[in-house]
Amino acid sequence: MNLILLSGGSGKRLWPLSNDIRSKQFIKIFRRPEHSIPMGTEYSGGYESMVQRIYRQIRTVDPDATVTIATSKSQASMIHNQLGSDVGISVEPCRRDTFAAIALATAYLHDVKKVDENEAVVVCPVDPYVEDDYFVCLKKLCEAAGSGEKRLVLMGITPTYPSEKYGYIIPSGQGYIFKEKPKKELAEEYIQQGAFWNGGVFAYRLSYVLAKSRELLGTDRYEELLANYENLEKISFDYAVVEQETSLQVLPYSGTWKDLGTWNTLTEAMEEQAIGDVRFNETCSNVHAVNELGVPILVMGCKNLVVSASPEGILVSDKEASSYIKPFVDVIDQQVMFAEKSWGSYRVLDVEENSLTVKVTLNPGNKMNYHSHERRDEVWTVISGSGRTIVDGMEQPVAVGDVVTMAAGCRHTVIAGAEGLQLIEVQLGKGISAGDKKKYEL
Amino acid sequence: MNLILLSGGSGKRLWPLSNDIRSKQFIKIFRRPEHSIPMGTEYSGGYESMVQRIYRQIRTVDPDATVTIATSKSQASMIHNQLGSDVGISVEPCRRDTFAAIALATAYLHDVKKVDENEAVVVCPVDPYVEDDYFVCLKKLCEAAGSGEKRLVLMGITPTYPSEKYGYIIPSGQGYIFKEKPKKELAEEYIQQGAFWNGGVFAYRLSYVLAKSRELLGTDRYEELLANYENLEKISFDYAVVEQETSLQVLPYSGTWKDLGTWNTLTEAMEEQAIGDVRFNETCSNVHAVNELGVPILVMGCKNLVVSASPEGILVSDKEASSYIKPFVDVIDQQVMFAEKSWGSYRVLDVEENSLTVKVTLNPGNKMNYHSHERRDEVWTVISGSGRTIVDGMEQPVAVGDVVTMAAGCRHTVIAGAEGLQLIEVQLGKGISAGDKKKYEL
Numbered sequence: 001m002n003l004i005l006l007s008g009g010s011g012k013r014l015w016p017l018s019n020d021i022r023s024k025q026f027i028k029i030f031r032r033p034e035h036s037i038p039m040g041t042e043y044s045g046g047y048e049s050m051v052q053r054i055y056r057q058i059r060t061v062d063p064d065a066t067v068t069i070a071t072s073k074s075q076a077s078m079i080h081n082q083l084g085s086d087v088g089i090s091v092e093p094c095r096r097d098t099f100a101a102i103a104l105a106t107a108y109l110h111d112v113k114k115v116d117e118n119e120a121v122v123v124c125p126v127d128p129y130v131e132d133d134y135f136v137c138l139k140k141l142c143e144a145a146g147s148g149e150k151r152l153v154l155m156g157i158t159p160t161y162p163s164e165k166y167g168y169i170i171p172s173g174q175g176y177i178f179k180e181k182p183k184k185e186l187a188e189e190y191i192q193q194g195a196f197w198n199g200g201v202f203a204y205r206l207s208y209v210l211a212k213s214r215e216l217l218g219t220d221r222y223e224e225l226l227a228n229y230e231n232l233e234k235i236s237f238d239y240a241v242v243e244q245e246t247s248l249q250v251l252p253y254s255g256t257w258k259d260l261g262t263w264n265t266l267t268e269a270m271e272e273q274a275i276g277d278v279r280f281n282e283t284c285s286n287v288h289a290v291n292e293l294g295v296p297i298l299v300m301g302c303k304n305l306v307v308s309a310s311p312e313g314i315l316v317s318d319k320e321a322s323s324y325i326k327p328f329v330d331v332i333d334q335q336v337m338f339a340e341k342s343w344g345s346y347r348v349l350d351v352e353e354n355s356l357t358v359k360v361t362l363n364p365g366n367k368m369n370y371h372s373h374e375r376r377d378e379v380w381t382v383i384s385g386s387g388r389t390i391v392d393g394m395e396q397p398v399a400v401g402d403v404v405t406m407a408a409g410c411r412h413t414v415i416a417g418a419e420g421l422q423l424i425e426v427q428l429g430k431g432i433s434a435g436d437k438k439k440y441e442l
Numbered sequence: 443m444n445l446i447l448l449s450g451g452s453g454k455r456l457w458p459l460s461n462d463i464r465s466k467q468f469i470k471i472f473r474r475p476e477h478s479i480p481m482g483t484e485y486s487g488g489y490e491s492m493v494q495r496i497y498r499q500i501r502t503v504d505p506d507a508t509v510t511i512a513t514s515k516s517q518a519s520m521i522h523n524q525l526g527s528d529v530g531i532s533v534e535p536c537r538r539d540t541f542a543a544i545a546l547a548t549a550y551l552h553d554v555k556k557v558d559e560n561e562a563v564v565v566c567p568v569d570p571y572v573e574d575d576y577f578v579c580l581k582k583l584c585e586a587a588g589s590g591e592k593r594l595v596l597m598g599i600t601p602t603y604p605s606e607k608y609g610y611i612i613p614s615g616q617g618y619i620f621k622e623k624p625k626k627e628l629a630e631e632y633i634q635q636g637a638f639w640n641g642g643v644f645a646y647r648l649s650y651v652l653a654k655s656r657e658l659l660g661t662d663r664y665e666e667l668l669a670n671y672e673n674l675e676k677i678s679f680d681y682a683v684v685e686q687e688t689s690l691q692v693l694p695y696s697g698t699w700k701d702l703g704t705w706n707t708l709t710e711a712m713e714e715q716a717i718g719d720v721r722f723n724e725t726c727s728n729v730h731a732v733n734e735l736g737v738p739i740l741v742m743g744c745k746n747l748v749v750s751a752s753p754e755g756i757l758v759s760d761k762e763a764s765s766y767i768k769p770f771v772d773v774i775d776q777q778v779m780f781a782e783k784s785w786g787s788y789r790v791l792d793v794e795e796n797s798l799t800v801k802v803t804l805n806p807g808n809k810m811n812y813h814s815h816e817r818r819d820e821v822w823t824v825i826s827g828s829g830r831t832i833v834d835g836m837e838q839p840v841a842v843g844d845v846v847t848m849a850a851g852c853r854h855t856v857i858a859g860a861e862g863l864q865l866i867e868v869q870l871g872k873g874i875s876a877g878d879k880k881k882y883e884l
Binding site for chain 2: 015016279281283291293294295296297298299300301302305307309311312313314315316317318320321322324325328329332334337349350351352353354355357359377379381383384400401403405422424426428
């Protein structure tokens with residue numbers, strides 16, 4: 001099975017666990033089944049993220065599936081960090097909605113991965129919370145598309161209530177009509193007419209979308225799409241393709257399917273009341289808490305509450321109210337306090353006017369880019385592990401307790417040894433910013 | 443007026459703002475009136491602590507009051523940090539309940555401060571939340587005691603409800619009877635009999651307590667009490683003295699008087715809904731939050747809640763439930779993450795198995811003790827200000843960006859210049875502990 005997973009969004013609705021660079025699909029919040037840790041990937045304390053969960057589920061149902069993740073540049077490091085280096089990534093140079101993303105990923109499969117244009121591929125979002133039978137259904141979609149009977153095969157999710165949050169696929173004569181987020185009364189009508197929720201899952205032969213790309217974007221070549229990406233039209237795959245298509249098939253899916261886009265829905269999928277060091281008194285009920293900080297959270301006498309603490313901030317919210325978080329988070333003007341990178345992670349420990357103190361964790365054998373800063377000096381103190389530093393071309397072994405000072409302008413990197421390496425980095429200067437960075441080849 | 447302020451307790455009930463070394467009276471939570479900042483003392487962002495508030499109020503009512511704080515060794519640094527070096531401190535070598543503490547402080551006034559034994563002194567707790575007229579009443583107590591008409595003068599607080607939390611002073615014939623924390627029905631009876639709450643405030647001539655000390659402790663000499671302190675009986679002043687005394691006068695006080703011992707009562711005295719970076723949505727009601735962390739707290743859709751975040755942890759509690767916090771905090775086994783010292787403050791930024799990263803802030807002109815550690819190396823990186831370091835006897839100027847490395851065993855200190863100094867300290871070694879410290883004379 002060929003699979004394209006769409007990994008989008010910045011996911012501010014799950015603040016403080018999600019931020020500008022950590023989208024909701026990367027938050028490690030689901031209890032990982034035992035004996036399921038792929039080698040060479042990053043898991044923390046027995047929990048997996050949405051993207052790790054879905055990737056594991058795919059591998060369970062189809063160990064040979066070719067998985068490509070369509071995503072933005074800013075997520076590529078995180079994906080490799082969480083899924084390892086085997087996974088294919090189709091990197092969008094900028095955001096151009098789902099039609100361009102799917103066209104690019106399809107061209108990537110064809111031109112880069114050399115998948116035959118008569119093979120089928122199934123596209124699905126990276127963030128639904130589903131059970132393994134969902135992937136069995138994906139396989140069926142793929143097979144149906146491969147048969148060529150219909151040009152496009154969709155997954156139709158059997159509705160369990162007249163939701164106002166989803167799109168509906170309504171049977172109409174020989175075809176289907178698509179409706180976005182209807183009011184409850186309309187939703188009830190649709191359901192009586194045999195409608196499905198639109199899960200955003202489609203399967204097609206590569207040739208189908210390649211043809212659409214030529215027609216709508218002027219080319220189906222991967223390199224050309226990539227080079228010209230920022231000029232492509234912003235249009236959704238639903239609007240550009242699905243709703244125009246008359247040769248459609250809908251395969252029903254009636255298993256578990258949840259959109260975990262808000263704290264309210266996410267906590268429903270948590271198997272435990274708490275992740276991290278959280279203590280409850282006996283009068284708490286329906287409280288969920290996630291604590292990524294190294295200090296305890298104590299919750300007493302609360303009901304229907306979500307508490308979430310990360311290096312970015314602390315949320316304390318009634319579960320219902322948590323759906324309306326976005327405008328509040330939008331106005332929080334804050335530097336990113338924590339990030340996972342392909343090589344490891346960093347965490348801001350202290351922010352002062354003219355200094356920033358950061359803890360850097362390098363995974364075994366990994367290294368930073370070779371880089372310099374114009375407007376800040378840096379001091380590294382190695383606190384665990386060992387490795388090598390290269391400073392202005394000079395290579396030196398380093399171990400716990402070693403201190404490296406780097407003046408502004410000086411080129412530097414650190415390479416972790418076999419057990420990884422952690423260091424405390426003190427940045428010093430006026431106008432410290434993440435943008436002040438030049439990269440070099442080593 | 444001579445005043446002894448009793449500053450006791452570790453105040454775990456206000457966790458996470460209070461901890462083993464920061465008692466509740468040192469938490470800066472009250473909006474400070476403008477133009478009231480004494481020179482040379484530490485205030486933070488317009489807020490003052492209970493001890494700062496009461497000290498300021500005393501100075502307002504009686505600028506010439508002689509104030510002595512009876513406290514433990516562990517609080518002495520904090521008191522000087524918050525009140526400056528002028529205040530007298532009677533340091534108890536260990537905790538021996540209020541009779542020993544008051545006997546020691548009285549002997550301190552007589553022997554060290556050379557106060558005449560015919561002068562009166564008033565003793566009161568450091569932590570009631572009161573308005574200025576309370577101190578006017580203290581003056582009256584002091585005058586009444588000075589007149590010598592009765593041997594002991596107490597403050598009786600006019601009850602506003604039949605509280606189960608306070609002691610009662612009940613008129614009985616020519617004298618008074620004392621009752622501890624009665625059930626509500628009994629409290630109502632007492633109030634009908636004209637009872638007062640016992641505010642723990644007493645005034646007497648020094649000679650009175652000096653005589654009691656000779657009688658009960660065998661001596662009234664300050665040096666002898668101090669040297670023999672740990673052998674003194676653990677007994678409260680109420681039990682040893684007040685309840686035995688027949689020559690008693692009670693002066694009523696009916697102004698504001700609150701015991702801010704729990705989050706529930708403390709937040710009632712907060713003039714604002716929040717201290718620190720806290721955001722509320724529009725559906726919050728009766729929520730108070732205190733945020734000592736550098737990242738935002740967002741509270742949505744909550745009622746009757748207190749949220750408090752410090753480097754020690756995070757509390758989210760229904761206000762009523764917050765009174766029952768103590769057993770939960772007692773089982774939190776944690777190192778102290780933040781402390782104010784006479785010379786400034788430190789804050790733990792990161793804890794790893796074999797390293798600890800700390801931010802040290804030295805107030806202008808202040809210095810650490812000259813000290814060494816057996817089992818850890820340290821690295822200092824200066825991030826603001828300037829000063830001098832002394833390492834194994836060698837003195838050197840230091841400024842922003844300078845790095846000082848100190849191997850285990852090496853003696854070291856840092857002295858801040860006129861604008862203060864901040865540094866990041868990385869501690870490295872196995873078995874890092876606060877106890878691993880030897881002090882030396884410089």
